[in-house]
Amino acid sequence: MIDYSILVKSPLFGGIPEEECRALFSKIHYQVRKFEKDAIIVQGGEEVTNLFVVLSGSVRGEMIDYSGKTVKIEDIEAPRPLAAAFLFGKENKFPVTVTANKKSELLAIPVVEFLKLLQLNTRLLRNYLNNISTRAQFLSQKLHFLSFKTIKEKVAHFLLQQAGDRFHSFELKNTQQQLAELFGVTRPSLARVLGEMQNENLIKIEKKTVTLLDKQGLNSLLKNG
Amino acid sequence: MIDYSILVKSPLFGGIPEEECRALFSKIHYQVRKFEKDAIIVQGGEEVTNLFVVLSGSVRGEMIDYSGKTVKIEDIEAPRPLAAAFLFGKENKFPVTVTANKKSELLAIPVVEFLKLLQLNTRLLRNYLNNISTRAQFLSQKLHFLSFKTIKEKVAHFLLQQAGDRFHSFELKNTQQQLAELFGVTRPSLARVLGEMQNENLIKIEKKTVTLLDKQGLNSLLKNG
DNA sequence: GGCAAAATGTACCAATTGTTACAAAATGAT
DNA sequence: ATCATTTTGTAACAATTGGTACATTTTGCC
Structure with missing residues (x-):
């Protein structure tokens, strides 16, 4: 029954x-x-x-x-x-x-x-x-995320999504280690890419605060994949 | 109407x-x-x-x-x-x-x-x-594929799945180009890996026929990922 | 403030994959 | 059979990422 x-x-x-x-x-x-x-x-x-x-x-x-x-x-x-x-x-x-x-x-x-x-x-x-x-x-959705090949693309996509319509600045809630796992990459590789993106004046990171300096530029990373 | x-x-x-x-x-x-x-x-x-x-x-x-x-x-x-x-x-x-x-x-x-x-x-x-x-x-299925990091792992997984319980030999129904797209890699990279796997006596490819020479070895590629 | 633990920034080299290019082989149509 | 097209094999080099190690900074706690 x-x-x-x-x-x-x-x-x-x-x-x-x-x-x-x-x-x-x-x-x-x-x-x-x-x-x-x-x-x-x-x-x-x-x-x-x-x-x-x-x-x-x-x-x-x-x-x-x-x-x-x-x-x-x-x-x-x-x-x-x-x-x-x-x-x-x-x-x-x-x-x-x-x-x-x-x-x-x-x-x-x-x-x-x-x-x-x-x-x-x-x-x-x-x-x-x-x-x-x-x-x-x-x-x-998960597949879409994995479809980005380079770490830079993943980071750009993640940051733009996190920012949404808000201001250009927002707080990161995850450690680099957590993000690295989310992206399926190693922690030093992620850190290196974040460093590069700061040198290219795309973003700025201070402690846990991320500022998107060049949304346009971040977007073009996704398009030219 | x-x-x-x-x-x-x-x-x-x-x-x-x-x-x-x-x-x-x-x-x-x-x-x-x-x-x-x-x-x-x-x-x-x-x-x-x-x-x-x-x-x-x-x-x-x-x-x-x-x-x-x-x-x-x-x-x-x-x-x-x-x-x-x-x-x-x-x-x-x-x-x-x-x-x-x-x-x-x-x-x-x-x-x-x-x-x-x-x-x-x-x-x-x-x-x-x-x-x-x-x-x-x-x-x-596609997501599962992407979870394997190296091309070798993807190929091993694919071949073992295709073979199933059948004999060690079977026909490939896809071109390398199609497989490369399924795996999300470039065609020459796939060809190179297939070549390497033949040199390592893991598989043998003749035209469209694939022979798995070392199922054990193919498996160990997946486990030690 | 001081200290231990965690997180981050970097550097170096190895491994893997992408890119581009070209030749050889296989396939299909006439 | 022949020719054009597609598929495959391969090479050299560039780009990206991983692995490891270590210094530095930040965080949390006392």
């Missing part, structure tokens, strides 16, 4: 009254599967044919590298859905192997049945679309 | 019979808007309240940088949809300003109405979900 009071706390079914939820599930086929600790729920690479929602317990996703060793881990607790972004699209395979951290219950809804649900309930449809869209937008 | 013979050639409405399409649109509110050459269709930053589909003509998306100048351009011809990935989610603003390249007609469907359509027609729902999911998966 599904505990609807938990289900409606999930991102997907949030905002849907329990009664409505119960009515929805009476119209489709689904399964509640129980897994013991360390049971494998899905193998990475398997085709995604069901939407899984963790109803109780906790599961973990493990990346398996090419030599067969476990690499990264992400825990998924109730009542979160599992690989919701891989239900559709060209590459609808599980990117990770999922294992139960402890005794767990998972709701399994076949894709066709989930499609029916989406068409029956507007709130669910909105939830799901918002969920995968937000994810796509997040990825897109 | 909508020319349904064109609409059903779009990614969204593909596979839906014209008659069915006509019936669908009789149930919702929508507009067909005409734009003269160089007319602004949407401003970047505006909230996305409509799904736009180019019915005739051609439009272009222009990025506006921080100083207010146009940067990048992407052309969208009929019958492609416009910013379909930004209809939902947290940041549902247009990332670009869209302008008409020439006299154009655009179908404008308010978000609420589009939701109705999705619930009325399973094929349309599948099309749309596949569309944005594929996009998200593409972004995700």
Whole structure:
């Protein structure tokens, strides 16, 4: 049996009254599967044919590298859905192997049945679309940032974004070390670039205060990439 | 009026019979808007309240940088949809300003109405979900690639992924130029690295056939990053 | 104020990648 | 088969970044 009071706390079914939820599930086929600790729920690479929602317990996703060793881990607790972004699209395979951290219950809804649900309930449809869209937008933004090749470009982009419409001066909230990690570069390399940009009279740094001396010039760094 | 013979050639409405399409649109509110050459269709930053589909003509998306100048351009011809990935989610603003390249007609469907359509027609729902999911998966994959710092790591990862559980030999379906773009590096740099990896007896390339000589070694490139 | 710890500025050299250019090889069309 | 086009291999040099080390400055705390 599904505990609807938990289900409606999930991102997907949030905002849907329990009664409505119960009515929805009476119209489709689904399964509640129980897994013991360390049971494998899905193998990475398997085709995604069901939407899984963790109803109780906790599961973990493990990346398996090419030599067969476990690499990264992400825990998924109730009542979160599992690989919701891989239900559709060209590459609808599980990117990770999922294992139960402890005794767990998972709701399994076949894709066709989930499609029916989406068409029956507007709130669910909105939830799901918002969920995968937000994810796509997040990825897109992150990618945009990484698309800048040189450290100078990254710094220029970061500073212009931070400044926004404000004045030319503002406070840095991060240390160079933190910024270096954000940009994916080493700390001395970042320091060197900051130094260069000061010599070129693009910016001025005093303690934690950054002043953009030449917004025009900073922009041209981005364009001529 | 909508020319349904064109609409059903779009990614969204593909596979839906014209008659069915006509019936669908009789149930919702929508507009067909005409734009003269160089007319602004949407401003970047505006909230996305409509799904736009180019019915005739051609439009272009222009990025506006921080100083207010146009940067990048992407052309969208009929019958492609416009910013379909930004209809939902947290940041549902247009990332670009869209302008008409020439006299154009655009179908404008308010978000609420589009939701109705999705619930009325399973094929349309599948099309749309596949569309944005594929996009998200593409972004995700690309991001993963960029997380590897050296070209060697990227190549090792790519080759091991392509090979999968198959034999050690397989056919490359992409040119070096395409791979270089996928990796975000230049073509000669990629060629050099491929050469080095052959000298180190990690791989062998003959025409389009790649043979992985040392999977172990390729793996260790990824781990010791 | 004085002191330890953290953060920053710099310097040097190695490693990696980009840039440009050109030749060889493969591909496709006639 | 031949020719034009695309793809690939390779080289030399420039530019960028990483790695390491150390001095200096700033910060936080007593």
